[in-house]
Amino acid sequence: MHQKNYTALKDLAHREGMALFGVADILPIRDSFLLPENTIKKFPFGISLGFRLSRSVLDTVVDMPNQIYYFHYQRTNILLDQTALKITAWIQNQGFDAFPIPASQVMDWEKQLGSVSHREIARLAGHGWYGRNNLMVSPRYGSHVRYVSILTDAPLTTDSAIPGNCGTCRQCVEICPASAIADTGFDREACHVQLKEFTKIQRIGQMICGVCVKACTGTAKEV
Numbered sequence: 001m002h003q004k005n006y007t008a009l010k011d012l013a014h015r016e017g018m019a020l021f022g023v024a025d026i027l028p029i030r031d032s033f034l035l036p037e038n039t040i041k042k043f044p045f046g047i048s049l050g051f052r053l054s055r056s057v058l059d060t061v062v063d064m065p066n067q068i069y070y071f072h073y074q075r076t077n078i079l080l081d082q083t084a085l086k087i088t089a090w091i092q093n094q095g096f097d098a099f100p101i102p103a104s105q106v107m108d109w110e111k112q113l114g115s116v117s118h119r120e121i122a123r124l125a126g127h128g129w130y131g132r133n134n135l136m137v138s139p140r141y142g143s144h145v146r147y148v149s150i151l152t153d154a155p156l157t158t159d160s161a162i163p164g165n166c167g168t169c170r171q172c173v174e175i176c177p178a179s180a181i182a183d184t185g186f187d188r189e190a191c192h193v194q195l196k197e198f199t200k201i202q203r204i205g206q207m208i209c210g211v212c213v214k215a216c217t218g219t220a221k222e223v
């Protein structure tokens with residue numbers, strides 16, 4: 001049953017255009033969720049889906065976000081949210097419960113927090129590691145991936161975090177327009193200030209950047 005559900009959901013995710021599918025045991029991180037207690041305790045698993053961004057769209061990002069990237073970012077969020085709904089529908093049709101977490105919803109504006117960390121669920125689902133750029137790095141696709149998560153109680157096989165790190169790669173370090181990336185750590189505040197500045201670019205108005213996303217390519221070019 002666990003493996004059968006896993007395979008059916010993985011097939012569904014791939015049919016909907018997702019590049020990455022995995023299941024995380026979320027018990028160790030449930031305390032960090034900004035959700036009602038009763039909701040949190042229902043769900044032992046987190047399904048993590050990843051959509052691979054278009055390399056050619058990212059190529060248009062040079063040193064700041066642009067309209068092309070902005071639309072791609074928005075449409076990717078919509079696809080991620082819709083796919084999370086389809087996964088939710090499938091799970092509920094099997095008689096189990098599911099709770100889709102929006103791709104890009106902020107719950108606590110002051111602290112800039114979503115209700116759950118898609119990155120942490122992605123990491124526990126085996127999709128990659130935290131890179132120097134503070135993003136999830138997939139060995140195959142680098143940071144060219146946006147994620148969404150679905151909490152569930154459906155019986156599922158779980159994946160495990162994979163070991164890995166950026167090694168000697170520093171592609172994102174020099175290129176960051178905020179100089180927020182260093183070997184000593186990631187400067188969230190500098191990134192945040194720069195992204196606020198970028199919102200003043202005409203007809204973007206959203207805190208996006210894309211420069212360190214583009215820089216981190218993974219190995220997909222060679223395969």
Ligand code: B12
Pocket residue numbers: 073102103104105106111112113114115116117118119120130133134135136137143144145146147148188191192195207208209210211212213
């Ligand atoms: C609010 C938010 C922002 C805010 C603040 C970010 C922040 N505080 O980190 C702002 C507007 C600044 C922002 C900027 C960006 N964001 Co943003 N953001 C979010 C959002 C909605 C919530 C983040 C959140 O709740 N953080 C709370 C903390 C607790 O979770 P966390 O940030 O994942 O923190 C964990 C990591 O920091 C981790 N960690 C970090 N480094 C290390 C190192 C080690 C060794 C370990 C063990 C752990 C660790 O530990 C924390 C606890 O679990 C998420 C979506 C989501 N719900 O996850 C997207 C999200 C994180 N953003 C994303 C992206 C891509 C961006 C931007 C590139 C913008 C863009 N699209 O162009 C920039 C880049 C910033 C950067 N390089 O870090 C993606 C990341 C995808 C990826 N491949 O990793 C996400 C997951 C959205 C998505 N659906 O894919 N973002």
